[in-house]
Amino acid sequence: MEEVFDVIVLGLGANGSSALYHLSGTGKKVAGIDRFTPPHAFGSSHGQSRIIRQAYYEDxxxxxxxxxxxxxxxxxxxxxxxxLFLKTGGLMLGKEDAAVVTGARLSAETHGIAYEYLSFSELQKRFPALNPPSHTVGVLEKEAGILFPEKCITTFLEQAQKNGVSLRYEEMVLNIIPQDDKIELITSKGKYHTEKLIISAGAWAGSLAAGIGLHLPLTIARQALYWLTNRNSRSQPYFLPQNLPVYIWEYLPGKMFYGFPDLGAGIKIAYHHAGQPVKPDELTQKVSPQEIDDIMEIAANYFNMDPAFHSSSVCMYTNTPDSNFIIDYHPEYKNIIIASPCSGHGFKFSSLTGKLLSEMATGEKTTLDISPFSLARPSIW
Ligand SMILES: Cc1cc2nc3c(=O)[nH]c(=O)nc-3n(C[C@H](O)[C@H](O)[C@H](O)COP(=O)(O)OP(=O)(O)OC[C@H]3O[C@@H](n4cnc5c(N)ncnc54)[C@H](O)[C@@H]3O)c2cc1C
Known part of the structure; x- marks a missing residue:
């Protein structure tokens, strides 16, 4: 059976589900297709929590x-x-000259974001969960907090469906065939024609784009995350969300771990970047005893806790060479839009990314200038 749509969204993770929601208000005939049943644990949008913040050290x-x-x-x-959002505040921690500290201050000062610059002794006093080395300072931003990724995706998809969008799960797009003014999609279940296609396929975006002549400079990294409980009942209250903000800690130059307060299953903690390359179809949820020991040591050193392993999960970063996003039209087929490679920091933006994608697909002027994420920028080639 062959079906015809105005817009198809390929991949319904963070970005695709949001795009579908925004498209659902446009009067277009829209479908969303995913090879799994979202939200799921095979891509980049699982693990119960994501940090959102504004004093953005990255840029x-x-x-x-x-x-x-x-x-x-x-x-x-x-x-x-x-x-979908819990405000906890956010701390960027490291030496005075650490990139997370100087970068967060630069963004805050450039854009008038309120923040506090905390000394080592203020950090100890205000956040007794932390056990920082004496050179540590912190940038505290009040508006930062936690998004609940599975709930966000479910909500976008429910709202989109309520507004009449067609959802196709457990259906894999096998082939994208650009035609004159349309695109044909061959899936594991059938065939579609669409005027516009949004490829928001996360770690799989590279192989899908390669099939239509666009070789993206992406690397996929395996990222493990851990939940650790605290055997020290005296310090346990320090780890509750009212007492511990989300944080990113640059513990050595360029090396970071980040984490969340205890939302019920222990603190969640993970390294930012440093993951090994992986093929998306070969990702497993296994973590090694050595990885667990290593993260327990980080927790024991940097926090006032006696950590015990609770559980883990494994996810993927889809990295570009400059760690910035790609949100753009296919250079040759302007009715194909690509948005996914989020270099491990895209979730917080996805409420907006979906809106931008919807605007691109319907030919509206985008809410913000997306040229920083252009495929033509020299820093990714
Ligand atoms: C461990 C970890 C921690 C992170 N922490 C943060 C954070 O704290 N803050 C933050 O802002 N960001 C964070 N990120 C980044 C953020 O989560 C990702 O950038 C974002 O979730 C990516 O969403 P996506 O929609 O691009 O990809 P995904 O959510 O992976 O969605 C892609 C979808 O495409 C589908 N698909 C792929 N190929 C096909 C096909 N052929 N046919 C049909 N469907 C297909 C997949 O099934 C999948 O559902 C983190 C990422 C990880 C992995």
């Missing part, structure tokens, strides 16, 4: 996108009546 260019993303998160919360 001040992201801050206007973050402010708009916050607005979009609060819009979907009020449309759906669901809580």
């Amino acid at each position: 001040p260019v992201y801050v206007p996108f973050l402010k708009e993303a916050y607005r979009c998160w609060s819009e979907i919360e009020s449309v759906s009546g669901k809580q």
